[in-house]
Amino acid sequence: MRITADTSRCVGAGQCVLNAPQVFDQDDDGLVSLLLTEPGADEEARVRLAAGLCPSRAVTVHED
Numbered sequence: 001m002r003i004t005a006d007t008s009r010c011v012g013a014g015q016c017v018l019n020a021p022q023v024f025d026q027d028d029d030g031l032v033s034l035l036l037t038e039p040g041a042d043e044e045a046r047v048r049l050a051a052g053l054c055p056s057r058a059v060t061v062h063e064d
């Protein structure tokens with residue numbers, strides 16, 4: 001699993017950080033930043049949940 005986050009779409013809702021705090025962070029402006037771009041298997045479920053709950057669809061999960 002690989003993830004990318006589009007800060008131009010992010011609205012700072014924080015759902016990603018709430019659901020997967022080991023993977024997502026927010027910068028001083030509240031915009032998403034990635035702590036990991038290739039989360040391990042133990043983070044997969046949380047990352048998928050976070051991506052699904054992001055209101056602006058800023059997080060993309062790549063299956064490669």
Ligand code: SF4
Nearest residue numbers: 010011013014016054
């Ligand atoms: S959930 Fe989406 S909109 Fe909210 S901070 Fe994360 S990436 Fe940004």
